[in-house]
Structures are given as C-alpha cells and as structure tokens.
Amino acid sequence: MTEKRYVRAACPHDCPDTCAIRVTVEDGVAVRVQGDPDHPPTHGALCTKVARYPERTYHPERLLHPLRRIGPKGRGRFERVGWDEALEEIAARLAMLAARDPEAILPYSYAGTMGLVQGDSMSARLFHRLGASLLDRTICASAGAAALDAIYGNRVGMHV
Ligand code: SF4
Structure with missing residues (x-):
C-alpha cells in the first residue's frame, strides 16, 4: 500500500x-x-x-553528469566525461584565459536556490581571484527591482 x-x-x-x-x-x-x-x-x-x-x-533526460561538447556548437553532440576530467579541463581553460586577459571571463551566475554556497560566496571569490570582469550578478533580481521602482516608486515590499 x-x-x-x-x-x-x-x-x-x-x-x-x-x-x-x-x-x-x-x-x-x-x-x-x-x-x-x-x-x-x-x-x-x-x-x-x-x-x-x-x-x-525525475525527468529521464535530466543532466546528471558532465558532458563535453564534441564537434561544432549547435550540433548537439556531447560525450560523457568524469567529474575530475571536467573540473581539470575547466580549471585549465579558466587559468589560460586569466593569464591572457582575466576580464575576458564573464561571471554569469547568481544565487540558485539562495543557499549559502551559491549565494554570492564561493563563486564570487573564485571570479574575484581570477580577476574576472565585474557583472551585476542579480540580472533577474535587477529586472524585478526596476519593475518595482517603476510601478511602486520604491522597493518597500510586495503589495499582496
Ligand atoms: S513565484 Fe517566486 S516565490 Fe512563488 S513559487 Fe515561483 S519562484 Fe517561488
């Protein structure tokens, strides 16, 4: 039962x-x-x-492991790689970019589900350490804030 x-x-x-x-x-x-x-x-x-x-x-096509693109972008061809391999490759590429011009790295990420790790802590440290470009990380929140400003004149909370 x-x-x-x-x-x-x-x-x-x-x-x-x-x-x-x-x-x-x-x-x-x-x-x-x-x-x-x-x-x-x-x-x-x-x-x-x-x-x-x-x-x-629970979707059967949910991404559960790293994939590396093989072939040109847009073809949708990927191969499965292990976590260690993926992390090493990403780290090597970021290091290469940082050595050439760290501001070529755009830190496009935000807070996920607002956890302490995701919420502008570890990712911000990583990108600052690399010397990446600065970006207003709250792209979606900024849009909401602009809408609140436009509609209510301020951000004092939501009118339920
Ligand atoms: S509207 Fe916002 S608070 Fe409500 S379920 Fe969706 S994401 Fe969550």
Whole structure:
C-alpha cells in the first residue's frame, strides 16, 4: 500500500511573494509540488517554474553528469566525461584565459536556490581571484527591482 503524506515548505527562491508550498510525498518520493491552498497570498498557486519541480527532478533526460561538447556548437553532440576530467579541463581553460586577459571571463551566475554556497560566496571569490570582469550578478533580481521602482516608486515590499 502506498504511503502518502503532505509536507509543508516554502519556496527557496527570492521572489517577494515567498510562496508557501505543499509537497505530496508517496513512498518517500515527492510526486507533486503545489501551492499551499491555506496560504492567503497565493491561494494554492505556484509559478510554472516551481510547480514542475518533481517533473524536472525525475525527468529521464535530466543532466546528471558532465558532458563535453564534441564537434561544432549547435550540433548537439556531447560525450560523457568524469567529474575530475571536467573540473581539470575547466580549471585549465579558466587559468589560460586569466593569464591572457582575466576580464575576458564573464561571471554569469547568481544565487540558485539562495543557499549559502551559491549565494554570492564561493563563486564570487573564485571570479574575484581570477580577476574576472565585474557583472551585476542579480540580472533577474535587477529586472524585478526596476519593475518595482517603476510601478511602486520604491522597493518597500510586495503589495499582496
Ligand atoms: S513565484 Fe515561483 S519562484 Fe517566486 S516565490 Fe512563488 S513559487 Fe517561488
């Protein structure tokens, strides 16, 4: 018999609406992620990105190991490589670029799910150490902030 339970959670992303989440877990596996119907601001709705977490997590084509492109860009041809090999190759290429012109490196990354490692800590140190170009890392957040400025005149929080 299937054991089914609901787990209450909060979205790990940084939208001002901070959606409350209800996860349906069957036999230890999250099978559905939906908004918490008891959460007044969202009434059980989640954005498409987060509502499809289980589908993405368990998708058979989810990328689970490093791949190296073989052949021209756009052809979609890749070969599987090990983590050590991938990391060594990436490090060698970054070192080569940094030796030539570190500002040729564009640090395009942000906070992922806002964890301490992802959230502008280790990646920022790495890119600063390399001497990479400076970039406003909050590309999507900056767009949201500009929208709040334009609509509300300031960023004092979301009007629920
Ligand atoms: S809109 Fe989406 S990303 Fe933003 S808090 Fe809600 S579920 Fe999370």
